[in-house]
Amino acid sequence: MGGHDTSKSNTDFITWELAEWAANLKYEDLSKEAIHTAKLYLFDSFGCALGGSQQHDLQIFLDYAKELGGHETCTIFGSGYRTDPVMAAMLNALCIRAMDYNDIYWKADPAHPSDIIPAALSICEMNELSGKDLILGTVIGHEIEMRLAEFGDPGVREYGWHHATITCIASPIVAGRMLGLPADQIQQAIGISASPSMCLGAVTAGKLTNMKNTVDPMATRCGVEAAMLASRGYSGPEHVIDGKEGLVHCFEKFGGKFHLNMLTDDLPKASGDHYKIIDCGMKSFPIEALSHAPLTAMMKIVKEHNINPDQVEEIKVEVIARAADILGDPAKYRPTSKETADHSLPYSLAVGLVDGMVTPLQFKQERIDDPALIPVMDKIKVVPNEEFEALFPKFQPSQVTITLQDGASHQQRVDVPKGDPRDPMTEDEIAVKFNALGSSVVGAEACDQLRPLIMNMENEANLDRLMDLMTAKVTA
Numbered sequence: 096m097g098g099h100d101t102s103k104s105n106t107d108f109i110t111w112e113l114a115e116w117a118a119n120l121k122y123e124d125l126s127k128e129a130i131h132t133a134k135l136y137l138f139d140s141f142g143c144a145l146g147g148s149q150q151h152d153l154q155i156f157l158d159y160a161k162e163l164g165g166h167e168t169c170t171i172f173g174s175g176y177r178t179d180p181v182m183a184a185m186l187n188a189l190c191i192r193a194m195d196y197n198d199i200y201w202k203a204d205p206a207h208p209s210d211i212i213p214a215a216l217s218i219c220e221m222n223e224l225s226g227k228d229l230i231l232g233t234v235i236g237h238e239i240e241m242r243l244a245e246f247g248d249p250g251v252r253e254y255g256w257h258h259a260t261i262t263c264i265a266s267p268i269v270a271g272r273m274l275g276l277p278a279d280q281i282q283q284a285i286g287i288s289a290s291p292s293m294c295l296g297a298v299t300a301g302k303l304t305n306m307k308n309t310v311d312p313m314a315t316r317c318g319v320e321a322a323m324l325a326s327r328g329y330s331g332p333e334h335v336i337d338g339k340e341g342l343v344h345c346f347e348k349f350g351g352k353f354h355l356n357m358l359t360d361d362l363p364k365a366s367g368d369h370y371k372i373i374d375c376g377m378k379s380f381p382i383e384a385l386s387h388a389p390l391t392a393m394m395k396i397v398k399e400h401n402i403n404p405d406q407v408e409e410i411k412v413e414v415i416a417r418a419a420d421i422l423g424d425p426a427k428y429r430p431t432s433k434e435t436a437d438h439s440l441p442y443s444l445a446v447g448l449v450d451g452m453v454t455p456l457q458f459k460q461e462r463i464d465d466p467a468l469i470p471v472m473d474k475i476k477v478v479p480n481e482e483f484e485a486l487f488p489k490f491q492p493s494q495v496t497i498t499l500q501d502g503a504s505h506q507q508r509v510d511v512p513k514g515d516p517r518d519p520m521t522e523d524e525i526a527v528k529f530n531a532l533g534s535s536v537v538g539a540e541a542c543d544q545l546r547p548l549i550m551n552m553e554n555e556a557n558l559d560r561l562m563d564l565m566t567a568k569v570t571a
Contacts, residue, residue, distance in 0.1 A: 148173025266318020286331025
């Protein structure tokens with residue numbers, strides 16, 4: 096397959112077509128729906144970032160960044176610390192990602208496209224670009240990331256690799272476009288970023304660590320660094336996706352297939368075209384994506400039948416096989432950290448049953464450590480349902496059966512969790528989430544000002560007002 100790469104020119108590889116598309120796309124080419132949806136994702140993501148700015152892993156990384164220092168061109172959410180655009184992309188992406196509360200798109204592979212927004216944000220702030228530029232960068236990031244999440248058959252997740260493997264391809268495209276690079280330099284940036292950044296799935300398997308939420312921000316950071324290097328003439332392998340020993344070549348050795356046309360077919364170029372950002376989903380709970388449908392189903396039963404946790408004998412959860420594997424393995428029955436707890440179906444359901452809600456409060460360490468939750472978790476049986484496999488990823492079917500001690504049982508099935516584009520979160524619902532996450536960080540007044548600013552982002556000449564309001568003010 097790749098043996099003849101030396102006879103090919105750079106335009107023969109798919110990275111050229113992706114780079115050329117991004118280099119030529121302008122704000123005026125976006126549809127009204129794509130622009131509006133992008134602003135909703137900025138609103139949701141920045142709320143997640145304010146909450147994430149208070150997380151322990153972010154604080155550790157911020158402390159490390161301060162020790163290194165950096166050219167003070169970009170602002171970090173929450174703290175207001177100023178540093179260089181590469182570190183800023185890393186830290187702001189980690190703010191967005193740290194609570195596992197930001198957007199989700201799951202097809203052949205899962206993806207959190209909003210992790211890439213800081214690749215656009217840092218360049219926009221550094222070069223004093225406008226809100227329109229930030230919207231454009233957001234749309235480009237979602238378009239490429241979501242296509243990359245679809246083109247595997249199966250996806251890289253099925254081979255034990257993490258979706259940061261695709262983020263490191265999308266992020267340099269966004270950063271390169273924000274820098275105004277020509278297509279050939281964006282193509283080099285893709286090679287620079289992707290070649291060292293493929294990521295093992297170990298970060299989301301078994302016991303989870305700080306790296307679970309860090310690898311995707313690292314892939315975003317790598318994209319910004321790659322674009323800045325490419326702008327200076329640095330080169331990277333143009334064949335990193337579809338050439339010799341590129342991503343496709345390596346995975347095909349193990350039987351994988353990739354539909355390369357899915358990356359480039361009907362790439363939107365005009366306001367009447369379909370932009371994929373409108374197909375993405377949001378999270379109404381701060382937990383792993385495949386937990387949303389079963390948690391929604393359980394909470395519906397509990398609310399409808401006014402079930403007391405002490406009455407419950409067993410909760411049977413039927414999900415697709417990969418959800419059972421990721422969310423119901425033995426380590427998930429005894430979570431000791433937030434990273435494991437928010438990827439634990441037993442924990443999410445147990446704490447939801449006992450507390451009547453699943454919010455960031457349920458993932459504070461003292462709640463995770465409560466021994467009273469252990470017997471409740473042990474009542475939860477997670478089993479794969481083979482019939483559900485054929486429905487995924489179009490649907491995320493989950494069926495929950497709660498059996499009570501008196502023998503009565505109640506069953507609920509949910510195929511589409513709240514936040515899915517078929518049952519989307521409204522701007523008002525996003526505002527509730529934003530305020531819950533942000534009011535303790537920047538204050539209720541700033542949250543109230545941020546909503547109209549973000550939802551009218553196209554009118555911002557630069558990002559100064561946004562970053563000022565996204566910074567916690569020191570009070571006497």
